[in-house]
Amino acid sequence: MEIQQTPKRKFKSPNTYVIIFFVLILVAIMTWFIPGGQYQLDEAGRNVAGTYSRVAANRQGLWDVIMAPIIGMVGNDQVSGAITISLNVMLFGSFLEMMDTVGAINIALKGVAKKYQTNYTVLITVLTFIMGIFGTVQGAYEEGFVYLLMFLPIILSLGLDTIVALMIVIFGTQAGCAASIVNPFSTGIASGIAGISPGEGIIFRALTFVILVGFCSFMICQYAKKVKKNPKNSLQYFRYQQDLEEFASTDGDEEKLSARQRKVFIIFVMTFLIMIVSLVPWKSLNANFTIFETMTNWLNNNVVTGSIFGNDLIPLGDWYFNEINGLLIVMTIISGFIMGYSIDKTINILIKGAAGLVSTAFIVPLARGIQVLMTKGNITATVLNSCEKTLGSLPTILFVIICFIVYIVLATFIPSSTGLAAATMSIMAPLAVFAGIQESSMVVIYNFALGLVKMFAPTSIIVMTCTQAVHVDYGSWLKASWKYISLFFVACVALLLLNVLVF
Template identity: 40%
Template sequence: METSQKKKRFSMPSSYTVLFLIILAIAILTWFVPAGEYQVDEAGNILSGSYQVIEQHPQGLWDVFMAPVKGMIGTETTPGAIEVSLFIIVVGGFLGVVNSTGALDTGIAQVVKNYKGKEKLLIPILMFIFALGGTTYGMAEETMAFYALIIPVMVAVGFDTLVAVSVVLLGSGVGVLASTVNPFATGVASQALGISPGEGILWRLIFFVVMYGIATLFVYRYAVKVQNDPTKSLVYKDYEKNQKKFAVSSIKEEMTKKQKVVMVLFGLAFLIMVLGLVPWSTLNENWTFFETMNDWLMGLPIIGTVLGQQMVALGNWYFMEITMLFFLMAIIIGLYYRIPEGEIVSTFMEGARDLLGVALVVALARGIQVVMNEGMITATILHLGEENLSNLSPVLFSILTYIFYIPMSFLIPSTSGLAAATMGIMGPLGSFADVPQHVVITAYQAASGIINLITPTSGVVMGALAIAGIELTTWWKFTAKLIGIIFIVSCIILGFAAVLG
């Protein structure tokens, strides 16, 4: 055996492996952690102070391998992930159909072309577009196609590759960090806690506006500095190489009228989703417009029958309804764009396949709750939290929750997997500290979002840096101050949210 043989580099295990190892570890804990249960009221809410120890329920190998299956289907004690998993798959199909029209790519290209000579304005505009994608549907992997388009333009006008990567990566990243209605973060976490994704949307909107402003100002100031003096660039050593490598060519793409309509339909789908998920009548008892309109439509002799008597009013939607919405919009976009029937099906299936892994990771993560609940240790862990967190102020609890989720995001980079794995515990713990459950969700999103801007376990981060030829350590150096600012501001906003509710 040659002594010069290189040792294999350690590589982080996939989210699937990490989640399965957690299931195994939890199963082992069920042999040693005392089993217990709480009394609940008629509404199913846990009664504080009612915990009692019961007979042990150790989980074996059969239970470990059955956990992901039960996590998908559901049990008496754990809701299944089938609704959210199906929704994720359908959204993937919807995005597949939209991408087949070329509307998204051409739209970005058109924006770049229209602002030729006013390139500094491209930074806030493009970052806002990507942030909208991040906050509405968790735009991340979908951004990879834009780097080849944006990097040459940014380099040609005197910026560097860090600016180009930041526009896309930080733009979409801060959007995901806020995740106002992101179904893969907000949706999964809300479903795990049994609350509407519309709860806490005001605080997530505040997060979106503040984080977008901070990130945009950060990138803009650096871009101006580099444009005025290229030697200030953190990648100046590659200046000449990048000028040759990313020599810009003229952008000739023009968005057709049909593609413009596709973009309108694309935005309309997410607008309807937002209108459907926000509990309007709960926010204000007089906001019953959608319910009144729905009752009126259902009361019409022929139209009501054609629409279907079980149509649900906007504001009362959940995963079944928004899954139907994206399925319907995929069909409408495909038919409008005159995509052949077979191609609509194939592009839908390809898009669904791209997100199949995300759908499965949700079920695997839900298996953690299955093992904890069937091992009867969930109540015991909650009891420990109740005893230790009962004296914490809501502000301190919300900040500690945020800090807790930072290392957890390294272990489970998948936002949906992290939510499904932990919300069943963290949500009730928040209730013990008088912190609204939507604040716990916001803390999780903010922590996961900040880590996914810099983590080497993210294929998006590593892929973007590879395309631009930027070292990871350079990216860390560039974003260090921004990460610190985001951390401090996030703690402040979460503190206010915990107090004001």
């Protein structure tokens, strides 16, 4: 008689919603055991270290757990609503859906790859920076394998291997995500939860973008040079001919941007340039830099422009989520108009893109619900006081390094940028202030950890999908990349220390 073996059930990590909901329940339970407390507040509404005192606790029940995400979305007297952040995520999805429908970005990428194919070091540098831009402005991650398959034919034809293409896409996008200059899915959400503008720390994030992506480009070129010198140095040398046959065959057709697609591509670039300029706190950098404020006052007070645009325009440098949301709507509609789409098609694209990110957008109020429960339960100050006496009392340099390592561990299990920000930022941002650094510095630590982890962790979608797509086993990827990832870790630590010591 043949005995049938019961197949082993594979462990499946619960999705972000389930994790955060259990956190909500845990927080509600904590309000029954943790004493209530409060801090004195400064003029900016921040807790003042060393002013903690006990107050009566307010135990939270099941109904409070149910209502917390709803209050988290619309806000109340104590907690600001997350609806503008959620709307920002959905409208960003609309804008990206329009760009995907137009197809200009993919055609432009192919053109860049072919233009620089005669010099592999220039090609690697250019493609890595392009991937970095996609990572830093839109959080490129799940779609990485699309870019990978786009670059492979040219990379292989130069005598390089699939590892080079993997490094360009994985290192490039995640170095960009580590900087996240204006990435709405990490910096935007984390800053919103921390209660600061996404523009805070943007100058340093721009600096880290150039350094980290440039460093990754250099490391990839070094690996490519080693493979070019001796192809047997490649871990994938045993299947190079197979890779050529599978990935390097092309139909010879070369797509070119149409006049309309070229204009939409310019719109794409302009949108992110405006976002960056609008979020830089110009007056805080230089009190005499008032050109944007002067221009805006003129537009608001001019009879003609004031009648057309209204007289409530906000100067560049003072924009927040509302203004960015308006920009995304306008640019999405303008792109549809340039392509000659009917208004119905444009609106359908806008709705489709927003719908695709509803699940991500809903994480934000769910996470804000944690803050709602802790605030109503009067335990936020008590938890912060405990952290203040432990982590917060450490020397600044040691505090930053430990927080970075803690975030690396957390990001390995919660690789979702929205999920990680949701689960941690409401506590970690105030803790940063107690430790003597800005909330924006904690956002940088969080971003660095996410970017680093997504380069190697088995929970990283981009790593697992890209390696599988080009027949590179996970062990080979780690063997080929671990030295470079270790150097990236060192570079991140150095930049974090620069941030707290100089900026």
